[in-house]
Amino acid sequence: MRVLLKTKAAVVAVLMASTTMGAAEDVEVLHWWTSGGEAAALNVLKQDLEGQGIGWTDMPVAGGGGEQAMTVLRARVTAGNAPTAVQGLGFDILDWGNQGSLANLNDVAAKEGWDDVVPDALKSFAKVDGKWVSAPVNVHSTNWVWANKAVLDANGIAVPTSWEEFTAALETLKAAGVTPIAHGGQAWQDATVFDAVAMSVLGPDGYKAAFIDLDEETLGSDGMKEAFDRMAVIRANVDDNFSGRDWNLATAMVINGEAGFQMMGDWAKGEFLNADKVPGEDFLCFRFPGTADQVTFNADQFMMFDQGGAVSAEQAALASAILSPSFQSAFNVVKGSVPARTDVSDADFDACGKQGMKDLAAAAASGNLFGSMAHGHAAPASVKNAIYDVVTAHFNGEYDSETAVEELVDAVSIAK
Ligand code: BGC
Numbered sequence: 302m303r304v305l306l307k308t309k310a311a312v313v314a315v316l317m318a319s320t321t322m323g324a325a326e327d328v329e330v331l332h333w334w335t336s337g338g339e340a341a342a343l344n345v346l347k348q349d350l351e352g353q354g355i356g357w358t359d360m361p362v363a364g365g366g367g368e369q370a371m372t373v374l375r376a377r378v379t380a381g382n383a384p385t386a387v388q389g390l391g392f393d394i395l396d397w398g399n400q401g402s403l404a405n406l407n408d409v410a411a412k413e414g415w416d417d418v419v420p421d422a423l424k425s426f427a428k429v430d431g432k433w434v435s436a437p438v439n440v441h442s443t444n445w446v447w448a449n450k451a452v453l454d455a456n457g458i459a460v461p462t463s464w465e466e467f468t469a470a471l472e473t474l475k476a477a478g479v480t481p482i483a484h485g486g487q488a489w490q491d492a493t494v495f496d497a498v499a500m501s502v503l504g505p506d507g508y509k510a511a512f513i514d515l516d517e518e519t520l521g522s523d524g525m526k527e528a529f530d531r532m533a534v535i536r537a538n539v540d541d542n543f544s545g546r547d548w549n550l551a552t553a554m555v556i557n558g559e560a561g562f563q564m565m566g567d568w569a570k571g572e573f574l575n576a577d578k579v580p581g582e583d584f585l586c587f588r589f590p591g592t593a594d595q596v597t598f599n600a601d602q603f604m605m606f607d608q609g610g611a612v613s614a615e616q617a618a619l620a621s622a623i624l625s626p627s628f629q630s631a632f633n634v635v636k637g638s639v640p641a642r643t644d645v646s647d648a649d650f651d652a653c654g655k656q657g658m659k660d661l662a663a664a665a666a667s668g669n670l671f672g673s674m675a676h677g678h679a680a681p682a683s684v685k686n687a688i689y690d691v692v693t694a695h696f697n698g699e700y701d702s703e704t705a706v707e708e709l710v711d712a713v714s715i716a717k
Contacts, residue, residue, distance in 0.1 A: 327356035328615045330603070331377070332388035333370040335363040336549035338571025342636035349622045355615050360384055365548045366489030366676060367393075378402060383606035386619055389435060391426045391678035392685075394604055398429030404605040404612040406433040406620050415624060418642040422670055423600050426678065435602040436620040439629075439638035440661055443566040443599065443673045444497040444592045447573070448585040449555050452479055458561070460587050464501065464531065467590045471538045474561045481538035483560035485546035488689040491696045492675035494535060494564045495528070495688075501591030502528045505669050508597070512674040515684065515717050521710040529695055529702035535564070536696050555584070564589060566599070566676070570637030570653055579651075586653040588660070596664035599676030600641060680717070687716035 328350065334343045347357045362370040371393060377383055383402065397403050410416065410433040419427065423437045448460070453470075456477050461467040471481040484490065500508045503524045510519035519525065540560070543551075552572040554560040563569060573584050580586060588595075603623060605616040612620075622628055629640040634649050639657045647658045664670040672678025677685055691712050695705035 327358045328385040328619050329358040329360055330386045330388075330619075331360040331362065331370060331374060331384040333362050333364055333367045334388070335361045336365075336547075336568075336572060338549070338573075338575040338635070338637065339568065341575050342571060342632055345628070345632045345635060346622070349628055350619060353618055353622070355618055365485075365487065366493075368489060371682075378606070383608070385608065385613070385616060386603045386605055389602055389604045390599055390676055391672060392681045393677055394426050394435050394602055395429060396681070397604055397606075398432075398434040402607055403429070403434035404607045404616060406436065406605060406612055406617070407431075408612070409433075409617045409620050413621060413624060418644050419624075420641075420643055420665060422598065422665065422672075423602075423641055426600065427602055435604040436623040437641035438601045438603060438623055439633050439636060439641050440598050440600050441566045441568060441638045441676070442596045442657065442661070443493050443675055444500055444589045444595060444597045445565065445567050445569070446497075446587055446589050447552065447555055447563045447565060447569050448587070449558050449561060450581075450583055450585050452558050452561050453585070456561075460585060461590050462593075463590050468534060470561070471534075475538065479558075480540040480554065480560040481562065482535060483551040483554035483563040484535070484539040484543045485548050485551045486539075486544040486693075486697070487546075487548075488693040489675060490548055490551075490565075491532075491693045492685075492689050493566060493673075495532060495692045496597045496673050496675045497564055497589035497592055498531045498535070499525070499528045499674075500595055500597060500671075501589055502531065505595055505671065508595075508671055512679040512688070513672065515680060515713055517710055517714065520713055521706055525709065526702045526706050529705045532692070532696055533702065536698070566673075567637040567639075567653070567657060571635060574635065574637070574651075580653045586656070594664065594667065595669045595671065596660050597671050597673040598661070599673040599678045601638070602641075683716040684713055687712035 350357055362373045367390060374387055419437055427433055427435045427437050456473050458470045458473055461470050474481040507519055507524055510516040548565060549572050551563050552569045555563045556573060556576050556578060578584050605612060626645050629642050629645045630649050633640050639661055647655045674688060691705055691708045
C-alpha cells in the first residue's frame with residue numbers, strides 16, 4: 302500500500318486505513334522519503350529486510366523536512382496505533398523518548414557495539430536516560446549548494462567562495478536569462494537556506510548562541526539583521542513560481558539547466574544521482590560560501606515505538622539492519638548522506654560523498670559541527686516552528702529585516 306499525504310485532512314483516512322494494515326510479523330514504517338532519490342534509497346532498506354523474511358508495510362507521508370509525517374504520527378499515537386518504526390529527527394526523537402513512547406534497544410546496541418561507532422553528536426539524539434531509543438541511519442548536512450556545471454561553464458562562473466562572488470554569479474545568471482536560484486517556498490526550505498546564510502554571517506559561535514543557546518542578544522544582533530538582508534537578496538533571485546514548490550522539483554530545475562544553483566541539504570544529491578547525473582561532470586556540490594569549515598547536520602533515525610512490551614524481534618532486526626556497516630554504505634551512497642557510523646569506508650562514495658565524510662570528521666574534530674535549526678537538531682519543535690514563521694514571513698516580504706529581527710527575538714522568547 303502506498304499512501305501519499307499532502308494535507309492534514311488526510312490524517313483521518315490514514316487512521317482508518319492503518320487499522321487494517323500490516324500482519325503481526327511485518328514492520329510498518331512511517332517516513333517522508335517520497336521523492337525519486339529518496340525512494341531509491343528506501344528500497345535498499347526494504348530489500349535488506351525482505352531478504353531476512355521480514356515484511357514491509359509502507360507508510361509514506363509526503364512533505365520534505367517531515368512536518369506532515371510528524372502530524373500523522375501524533376494522530377496515530379493518540380489513537381493508540383503507533384507504527385512499528387518511524388523516521389525522526391533530533392529533538393522530536395528526544396520528545397517521544399522522554400514521553401516513554403519508544404522501545405529500549407539497549408540489548409541489540411550492546412551486542413553490536415553501537416556505543417563505540419556512533420559519534421556523540423548523534424548519540425545525544427538517539428539515547429534517552431542511557432537507553433538507545435532509535436537507530437541512526439545517516440548524517441545529512443544543510444549548508445550545501447548544488448550547481449549545474451554546464452550552466453556555470455557557459456556563463457564563465459567559477460565556484461563562488463564568498464558572498465560577493467556568489468551574488469556576482471547570481472547577477473550574471475539573471476542577465477543571461479537563467480533562474481539564479483531554484484527554490485521552493487515552503488517554510489522548511491526557507492529555513493534550510495537560513496541555516497547556511499546565518500552560519501555564514503554569524504560564524505559558528507553566533508550560530509550556536511542564536512539557535513542552540515537561544516541567546517536573546519545574538520538573536521537581536523546586527524549580524525542577524527545582515528542574515529535577513531541576505532535572505533532578501535536570495536528572494537530576489539528565485540523565479541516567480543517558487544511559492545509552494547516541492548524541494549525535489551527545485552532540484553530538477555538545476556538538473557535540467559533551468560536554474561544555476563539550489564541551496565539545499567545533501568538529499569538533493571539523491572535526485573541528481575537518480576537522474577543519472579555525475580558529480581564533477583554534470584553537477585557541482587560545494588559548501589555555502591563562508592561556511593567551508595562548518596557543518597550544520599541533521600541525522601535521520603528510526604524510532605522504534607513501544608508496541609506494548611519489550612522490543613519486538615522485527616524491530617530489533619530492523620535496527621540491526623540499519624546499523625550494519627554494509628547497509629550504512631549502500632544506503633547513504635544512494636541517499637546523498639554519509640554514514641552514521643565512524644568506521645565505514647568511503648570507497649563506494651562519489652566525490653561529494655567523500656567530501657561530506659571528510660567535512661563531517663573535520664568539523665567534529667575542530668568544534669565546528671552544529672545541529673541544523675531547520676531540521677530539528679538545534680532547538681525543540683516549538684522554537685523551530687517559531688523561527689520558521691519569522692523566516693518565511695520575511696522571505697515573503699511581510700516585513701523588513703529590522704522588523705524580522707524584532708519578531709525573531711519575541712517569537713523565540715515566547716516559544717522557549
Ligand atoms: C531529512 C531527509 C529528507 C529531507 C527532504 C530531511 O529532514 O533528513 O532525509 O530527504 O528532509 O525530505
